[in-house]
Amino acid sequence: MPSSSFWTREGNWYKGQFHTHTINSDGAASPAEIVTSYRKRGYDFLAIADHNRLTRVEKAPEGLLMISGEEITAGVAEMGGEFHFVAVNIKEAIDPKKYTSPQAIIDAVRAQGGGVIIAHPYWSALTLNDMLPLHDYFGVEVYNSSCHYSIGKGNSANQWDDLLARNIRVYGFANDDAHHHCNDHRPDDVANAYIMVKAAACTTEHIMAAVAAGEFYACSGPGDGPVIKDFFIENGYAVANTSKAKLVTIAADCGRGFGESYAAAKRGLITEATYKLRGREKYVRLEVADADGKTAWSNPVFL
Numbered sequence: 001m002p003s004s005s006f007w008t009r010e011g012n013w014y015k016g017q018f019h020t021h022t023i024n025s026d027g028a029a030s031p032a033e034i035v036t037s038y039r040k041r042g043y044d045f046l047a048i049a050d051h052n053r054l055t056r057v058e059k060a061p062e063g064l065l066m067i068s069g070e071e072i073t074a075g076v077a078e079m080g081g082e083f084h085f086v087a088v089n090i091k092e093a094i095d096p097k098k099y100t101s102p103q104a105i106i107d108a109v110r111a112q113g114g115g116v117i118i119a120h121p122y123w124s125a126l127t128l129n130d131m132l133p134l135h136d137y138f139g140v141e142v143y144n145s146s147c148h149y150s151i152g153k154g155n156s157a158n159q160w161d162d163l164l165a166r167n168i169r170v171y172g173f174a175n176d177d178a179h180h181h182c183n184d185h186r187p188d189d190v191a192n193a194y195i196m197v198k199a200a201a202c203t204t205e206h207i208m209a210a211v212a213a214g215e216f217y218a219c220s221g222p223g224d225g226p227v228i229k230d231f232f233i234e235n236g237y238a239v240a241n242t243s244k245a246k247l248v249t250i251a252a253d254c255g256r257g258f259g260e261s262y263a264a265a266k267r268g269l270i271t272e273a274t275y276k277l278r279g280r281e282k283y284v285r286l287e288v289a290d291a292d293g294k295t296a297w298s299n300p301v302f303l
Contacts, residue, residue: 006231006298009215011200014207016045017193018069018117019086019141019175025050025071029180031057034190037180039064041191042224044202049086054093065202070094071119072109074102077130084119085109086141086175089208106137115212117173122156123147131163138211139171142297143220145192146177157287157297164283164300165253171211171299172285174218192221196228214299225294231286233301237274238284242296244269247289252281259284277303 021027022034029037031048038046039061047069048055060066067089073096074083083102087094087109094112099105106116116137118126123144131140140160148154160172174193182188195218199210210216219225227243238250245264250273252259260275269291275284286298 006228006301007198007215009198009200009210009213011198011206011210012202014044014197014199014202015194016043016047016065016067016197016207017175017195018047018067018088018173019049019071019119019144020046020178020190021050021071021180022048022055024048024053024055027179029190031055034178034180035060035064035066037190043191043194045197045207047086047088049088052093052096054090065204065207067204067207068114072096072105074099074105077124078127079125081125083126083130084124085137086117086119088115088117088138088211089204090114103134106134110136115208117141117175119175120144120147120154120156120177121159123151123153126159128162128166131159132166132168137170139173141175141177142172142218143174143193143295144177145175145220146179146181146189148220149186149189149192150181161251161253164285167282169300169302171214171216172218172297174220174297187222194219194221217299218297220295223294226288226290226296228286228288228296228298231298231301233277233284233303236277238277238301240273240286240288242271242273242286242288244271244290245288246270246291247287248273249287250275250284251287252284254278254280254282 045065049069049071197216199206229241262273283300
């Protein structure tokens with residue numbers, strides 16, 4: 001099997017996320033306060049995704065690219081929850097009342113040149129029956145920091161794997177869903193998740209093209225999480241190169257016994273892992289946890 005680097009594009013790495021809220025919906029901070037908070041924490045791009053509303057930021061801090069966004073309530077799911085879609089790079093607000101199905105909303109976003117991320121499927125109690133009929137969207141939030149901090153349902157890796165195992169080729173995103181909410185037992189949900197995108201430049205055109213091609217990985221914070229330096233297939237092995245990590249897992253489909261985890265010794269950390277493919281895997285993906293418990297998720301390599 002030929003080798004291939006996970007990162008195929010030339011360019012630089014840019015940090016950002018697509019899901020945060022302001023006082024224009026149910027957030028506690030103004031748009032100006034939110035964009036300033038993210039720029040101070042080193043984010044290069046940001047989308048405000050207020051509920052069923054397109055919040056425009058006329059003047060962002062220098063060095064922060066603003067990409068338009070909206071979180072759209074897209075109907076009732078099988079278990080009684082709601083579909084929430086993060087629409088990115090849209091030109092006009094989308095009124096969900098005008099559409100008869102979740103797929104019709106995805107189609108409307110695409111008609112504007114934008115893309116859709118299924119928000120917090122674990123938190124929303126979305127089932128396979130809910131998600132399997134959907135198509136032509138970017139992916140799912142594999143991690144949502146607000147859902148994690150509020151009720152412990154921020155990690156949707158199981159829902160993502162359920163789709164990938166059925167050959168639904170979608171990407172995994174990490175977003176904050178920040179509302180600037182916090183209390184004595186809940187930390188602030190601002191700047192706790194992000195994606196790292198490899199793009200030729202930090203422009204809307206280049207960031208969106210790289211995202212559409214899967215040239216990014218997702219991370220939980222706060223601050224900087226693990227770095228995925230490369231993840232590729234070579235001579236029948238999946239090979240991972242990372243920053244110093246406590247646990248590196250090459251996850252695969254096919255159920256019990258497939259994939260491999262590498263745990264660091266008590267006094268050391270690891271930076272690489274390999275997994276010998278058995279020939280039945282449809283895909284492999286990478287999860288990396290550092291000594292502080294922060295996690296990075298690669299997008300899948302399909303076999």
